[in-house]
Amino acid sequence: MAIEQFQDIENGENSIGLEDLEEPFIEAKKIADSEGEESEITEDNGSIGMVLFSTAVAVCGSFEFGSCVGFSAPTQAALREDLNLSLAEFSVFGSLVTIGAMLGAITSGRISDFIGRKGAMRLSAVFCITGWLAVYFSMGALLLDMGRFLTGYGIGIFSYVVPVFVAEISPKNLRGGLTTLNQLMIVTGSSIAFSVGTIVSWRTLALTGLLPCIVLLLGLFLVPESPRWLAKVGLEKEFKAALNKLRGKDADVSREAAEIEAYIKSLQSLPKARLLDLFDNKHIRSVIIGVGLMVFQQFGGINGISFYASQTFVDAGLSSGSIGTLAYAIVQVPITIVGAVLMDKSGRRPLLMVSATGTFFGCFLTGLSFFLKGQSLLLGWVPVLAVSGLLIYIASFSIGMGAVPWVIMSEIFPIHVKAVAGSLVVLVNWLGAWAVSYTFNFLMSWSSTGTFLLYSVFCALTVLFVAKVVPETKGKTLEEIQASINS
Structure with a gap:
């Protein structure tokens, strides 16, 4: 049943090859070039004000x-006490968000193509609002879990549609940086939830989750739809109007x-996309890249570490998890901003390799701190190593x-x-998130040292995967990326 929900809405015949895909694309360039030098557009010729505004509205979803995601870390102790939840019940609550997100991932592509x-x-905003209200009014585990599932x-839908929307409206020279705002706003939302959660009740924190949804719903009345989606569904007039609105009224958008x-016309000859079609020679490399990156992102331990950060700091020897949680929250935002700036300067591959190396080092230090604690060695250094390791980890990840x-997923x-x-890619991501977030507490009970060393192994494998498999997409149009991947 889940596989059937992966169906796309394209129709046509299965007779097109890469040459057929590139020919009309190249011909369109020739036509545009023949109109004269003055007709050539670059991304700098028009106004990007509407692009920036549209991106700002969309990343409210991020x-x-x-x-x-950040709700569970600062509320763990209070929620368990107020609602009398066991560790297993709280683990279910924490991980239910990933189960709901998996279903959102399964349906996200179809929904975003249809409406x-x-x-x-x-x-997505309606589901999140409903979920937060359920959490706020919950008096027991049932309504609490329902709310967590709905959010x-x-x-899950946001995780797919926001980076796709931003990538489809952005000029190519800004696409990497703007798409990175998706992650920046994710960590900003998580950091604010971490910070605010240390000073307000969990019910009040639930109400703050309504605010970005309300801003998003209002802002969407003012921004255009994705031009590429409009072209795909045959709304030519709306497509050109949206493109003009995004590039500025004085910009020449003809090319x-x-x-x-x-490019869209060449795709009309393609068959209705099915899950099995992704394993054709034309798409298999893109699938390996997208799925592989999401597997390594999640099994490096991010959701287990972030969901239960406060308790992890306490386990490491800090008197209060709030101090470590605040430091964790403060580190995320500025480092993610640095990543956004570097995205279209250094490129995707170097950032991934530096990041994965840093997460390996952070996990190793944290695992070492728990090993020393277990052996009663250098006990004065244990909290320092644990906090340093976790902060290095989150800075490197960010x-x-x-x-x-997510940027590469939206491009390839x-x-x-x-x-x-x-x-498929988002589903794999959330399956990994569920597995890590649900098993984290149980793994920590088994061996804190072993948990972080296991994560460090995945971080090391990430470096190898990126070096061998992942291409550089910086500075290329979405259409050029397709040509290069299949060349």
Whole structure:
């Protein structure tokens, strides 16, 4: 049943090859070039004000994502005490967000193709609002878990549609940086939830989750739909109007419009996309890249570490988890900003490799601290090593591994399979998130040292995977990326 939900909405015949895909795209460039030098557009010729505003509205969904993920860390003790939850019940509550997100991931591509990128974001906001209200009014585990599940479903859709929307509206020279704002707002939402959660009750913290949804719903009335989606569904008039609105009224969008239309036209001959189609030679490398990055992102331990950060600091020997949690929250935002700046300067691959190396080092230090504690060695250094390791880990994750896999996911798939491929990639991400967040407390009970050393192994494997498999996509149009991957 889940596999059937991966179906896309394209129709046509299975007779097109890479040459057929590139020919109209190249021809469109020739036509645009023949109109004279003055007709050539670059991303700097028009206004980017609407692009920036549209991105700011969309990433409210990312902020909501972060608020939801960050809710469990500062509220663990209070929730367990107020609602009399066992460790297993709280682990279920913490991980239910990932189960809901998995279902959101399964349906996200189909929903965003059927009702548009803006429609999908509206639907996500409604689910999140409903979920937060359920958490706020809960008096026991049942309503609490229902609310957590609903917010999870909402952010599962957000996790796909926000980076896709931003990538589709952005000029190529800004796409990496703007798409990275998705991760920046996720960590900002998480950091604010961490910080605010240390000073307000868990019910009040639940109400703060409503704010980004309300801002998003209001802002969507003022921004255009994705031009590429409009072109895909045949709304030519709306497509050109949206592109003009995004690039500025004085910008010449003829060349960009011709390239997009030619690419979309070439895709009309392609068959209805199915899950099995992703394993064709034309798409298998993109699938390996997208799925592989999400597997390594999650099994490096990020969701277990962030969901239960406060308790981890206490286990490491700090008198209060609040101090470590605040430091954790403060580190995320500025480092993610640095990553956003570097995204279109240094490129995707270098950021990923530096980031994965740093997360390996952070996990190793934290594992070492727990080993020393268990052996009663250098006890004065144990909290220092644990805090340093966790802060190095989150700083390293924030500069690359947090954002770059989502940016690459939004870039590497052709639009006719983007829905089914994006759903698969996001589903894998949330399956990994569920596995890590649910097992973290049990792994820590088994061996704190072993838990962090296990995560460090995955971080080391990430470096090898990026070096051998992941291409550089910096500075290329979405259409050029498709040509290079399949060359």
